[in-house]
Structure formats: C-alpha cells, structure tokens
Amino acid sequence: MSRRKERGRGRRARLAAGGAAGAAVVALAGAASLGHLGGRSTSSEPAASPPATAEVTRKTMERWITVEGTVTYGAARPLTGHAQGTVTWLPAPGTVLRRGDELARIDDRPVVLLYSDLPAYRELARGVKGEDVLAFTTNLAALGYGGFTPGETYTEGVEAAVKRWQKALGVPESGKISLGDVVYADGPRRVARRGATVGGAAVPDLLTVTGTTPRARFSVPAEDSELAVKGVRLKVSAADGKSTDATVTTVGIPHTDESGEQVQDVAASLTRPSAVTGGGAGGLTGRYLAGRHEKVLTVPVSAVLALAGGGYGVEVLDGNGRSHVVAVRLGLFVDGRVEVSGDGLSPGTRVGAAR
Incomplete structure (x- = not known):
C-alpha cells in the first residue's frame, strides 16, 4: 500500500493551506525554534536591526501532494470451472485471456474461455434448449464457426459447427459440449494467480483473474483528502521516469491502515497505461x-x-538601522518560504530573520 512522501515538508504545507490556525502553528514553531522570537520585539515600536535579514521576493508558489502507489487491475475473482482430472497446463500470471483462449488443460484436454453472464451448468447436445444454448451458440458464431443461426436450440447445424471446432482444438469430435469443456466470463480476463498446481488434481477455482485495464492505486492520508475526490487529475510516474496523466475514478471509505494512520484508497484511470505499466x-x-x-x-x-x-x-x-513590525497574512508554505501579504511590503524589502 502506498505511503506519503516527504512527510515533514508536506505536513508544513498542509498546515499552511488549512488557514490561519494551521499557519500559526507552523510560523510559531519555525520562528521560535530558530530564535527569531527570542529577545526580539514584536511590538510596533522601532527596534534595533535584527542580527540577520532576508529579502521579500515575488514568485509563484505551488503546493504538491506526493503519494506512492501501485498498478492494479481491479478486484480479483475466481474463474470457476467443472473439469475433473489432472491439471496438465495453466497460463502464467499476467496472461490476458480472451474468447476462445485456453485457460487450462485437464488431462491434456483444453478448457476454453467464452463470454457470458450465465455460467455453464450442464452438458449441451443436439435437442437441448435454453438460455445457456443461446450463450454458447453466440460464442461459437463469434469464433467464426457458422452454418447455423445462434439461438436457444442446439440444432443439427450447431452440432456440425461444434465438430469443426473440436477438430481445431484437437479433441474428439463428439458434437457435444461436456460440463467442464468451457468456462464463462463477462469479458477478457487477466490471470492474477493460479488456484491449482500443474500435476495436481483439478479444483473448481482453477484461476483467480482480474479485469484487463490497468489503473493506479494510492492510499491517501486523511490530511491530503483533497486528492481523494472523483475527477481529480494528477500526474503518475513509474520508476523509470516515464509518466502519464491520470484521473481519480474510485474513492474508498476512510479507514485505519496497518500503521494506524487514517487513509482513503483511491484508484485512478491512466491516460496512457503503457507508459507506466511496462x-x-x-x-x-x-x-x-x-x-x-x-x-x-x-x-x-x-x-x-x-x-x-x-x-x-x-x-x-x-534603511536607517531601525526596524518596525508589519502585520501580515500567511498563505502557502513551500520549500522553507511562506506567502505573505501586508501593508508596505514589496519585492526587495529587507526583513529580519533568524540565523
């Protein structure tokens, strides 16, 4: 899970952005710890020149939130089948499976991925009718096997097409689809991990899979909550320096992480995923x-x-060896400097500062 970078500097910036109360804590701590308050007048009366000075500058101030995260492909779910026997092959994690791809071989017989919201639950053969037949025949046609009209009846034309498909798969041309020959998913899937072992017995959850679209995932500390908002845009970079724009699409419920910090998990879509996923x-x-x-x-x-x-x-x-105090309002804190506004201040004005 991601962690916040540059905690000290980032916290100072956050306090400043939080308004007068936050800025007060920072200014008091920064000035007092460096001795600028010690022995110096804070009245409006003229005083001797301070021991050290600095110059008022004009610049653009930017406050950045930086978080670390990972690539994610969404929630992982089991891909459940019904084949029985010995597992003779499984795809490697990271493999993307599409319609018609083998997701396993059981007793050296392929188990094929097809697309549907309806799971396989029975053998399909000539004369069988139902929505599962419609789902299967729609997939068979999409794989390029014709000679029939997809529908809810397993016709003689479907049987003939199945035999041609079985020949291409290198399995006996029975014209039937046994329970376990195919597994359905609602679209392409990426293998997250194997649920079985090659050489071991087949189990229902042969693979655990995710979606195929990579996203960035970050754990955002509570004090950086402005990042945990849908639609927020940010820049995402990989370790090799390549980067892409991203947009927050999902925001989780605030919770306490393993270190006891309040965080929110966010996911962001990537404009150019290939730039950062490798x-x-x-x-x-x-x-x-x-x-x-x-x-x-x-x-x-x-x-x-x-x-x-x-x-x-x-x-x-x-300019005459004397000084006076000007009230100021504080703004952003960035890299050891703070935004100020007050009467009589302009670029080049000299002000007292701690050594």
Missing part, C-alpha cells in the same frame, strides 16, 4: 497540484513573528 505491476508515484498562487510575495519561514496580541508579522528594516 510488463506488469510495479511502483508508481502520484503528484497532485493542491495549490498554486501566482506571483505572490514570500519570505523565509524564519522571518515570521507570532505577535503578542495574536496574528503574525515580519520585522521590516527602514
């Missing part, structure tokens, strides 16, 4: 732009003062 599942990194403020004023976090009467300020140098 030959199979692997680690992914997801990045989401949670905030972007264009061309704002910024100062180092260490320049922020917690004012005695509440709120925050910066100590502005007047």
Whole structure:
C-alpha cells in the first residue's frame, strides 16, 4: 500500500493551506525554534536591526501532494470451472485471456474461455434448449464457426459447427459440449494467480483473474483528502521516469491502515497505461497540484513573528538601522518560504530573520 512522501515538508504545507490556525502553528514553531522570537520585539515600536535579514521576493508558489502507489487491475475473482482430472497446463500470471483462449488443460484436454453472464451448468447436445444454448451458440458464431443461426436450440447445424471446432482444438469430435469443456466470463480476463498446481488434481477455482485495464492505486492520508475526490487529475510516474496523466475514478471509505494512520484508497484511470505499466505491476508515484498562487510575495519561514496580541508579522528594516513590525497574512508554505501579504511590503524589502 502506498505511503506519503516527504512527510515533514508536506505536513508544513498542509498546515499552511488549512488557514490561519494551521499557519500559526507552523510560523510559531519555525520562528521560535530558530530564535527569531527570542529577545526580539514584536511590538510596533522601532527596534534595533535584527542580527540577520532576508529579502521579500515575488514568485509563484505551488503546493504538491506526493503519494506512492501501485498498478492494479481491479478486484480479483475466481474463474470457476467443472473439469475433473489432472491439471496438465495453466497460463502464467499476467496472461490476458480472451474468447476462445485456453485457460487450462485437464488431462491434456483444453478448457476454453467464452463470454457470458450465465455460467455453464450442464452438458449441451443436439435437442437441448435454453438460455445457456443461446450463450454458447453466440460464442461459437463469434469464433467464426457458422452454418447455423445462434439461438436457444442446439440444432443439427450447431452440432456440425461444434465438430469443426473440436477438430481445431484437437479433441474428439463428439458434437457435444461436456460440463467442464468451457468456462464463462463477462469479458477478457487477466490471470492474477493460479488456484491449482500443474500435476495436481483439478479444483473448481482453477484461476483467480482480474479485469484487463490497468489503473493506479494510492492510499491517501486523511490530511491530503483533497486528492481523494472523483475527477481529480494528477500526474503518475513509474520508476523509470516515464509518466502519464491520470484521473481519480474510485474513492474508498476512510479507514485505519496497518500503521494506524487514517487513509482513503483511491484508484485512478491512466491516460496512457503503457507508459507506466511496462510488463506488469510495479511502483508508481502520484503528484497532485493542491495549490498554486501566482506571483505572490514570500519570505523565509524564519522571518515570521507570532505577535503578542495574536496574528503574525515580519520585522521590516527602514534603511536607517531601525526596524518596525508589519502585520501580515500567511498563505502557502513551500520549500522553507511562506506567502505573505501586508501593508508596505514589496519585492526587495529587507526583513529580519533568524540565523
């Protein structure tokens, strides 16, 4: 399951984005821990110049949420059959099975995948009628075996087509479909793992399979909940640096993970799956732009003062060896700097800062 990257820096950014209360904690901790509050005036009266200074700059501030995840193909389900005997072949995990493909060989006889929502439950032979006959004959026609009209009756034409199909499969041309010869799924399936062992006895759940469309899966910490929203777009990268855009399609219920952290599992569709999936599942990194403020004023976090009467300020140098405190509002925190706004501030203004 994915973990949050750069926990310390990310938490500071989140507190800042959370409003005044969050920013207060960060500013107070950042300034006090570096000594900017120790012995310095936080009143509006002129004071001696601080021991260190910094410059107000104008820049675009971006706050990114970064999470780690994996490739997923959706929920895994058993592919259940009825063949009995010894397993002589099974496809490898990762194999994609489509209509007409062998999903196993039992006693060296193929078990074939067909498409239907209705499972196989009886032998099919001439004269049998029912929806299962319709499902089978529809598949037989789709595989290119004609000479009949798909329907709910197993006709002489169906029997003849079945014999041609059996000849192509290399099995006795009985014209009948025994229970266990075919297994139905509602579409293509990707093998997740084997449920039986080659050389061992056949079991009902020969394979566990998933869908075939890869998606990105992330476990998002509660404090990054803005990422756990359907429709959110993010950039997903593989270990080799290749990347693609993605869109959150599924959001799980908040829960506590194995480390005791509150998280939500999200899945995202990939615009170009081949860019990040390679030959199979692997680690992914997801990045989401949670905030972007264009061309704002910024100062180092260490320049922020917690004012005695509440709120925050910066100590502005007047150019004559004196300084005064200007109240400021705080915005995004990024890479050790914080967005500020207040009267009299402009790019190039010198402010006091902790060493």
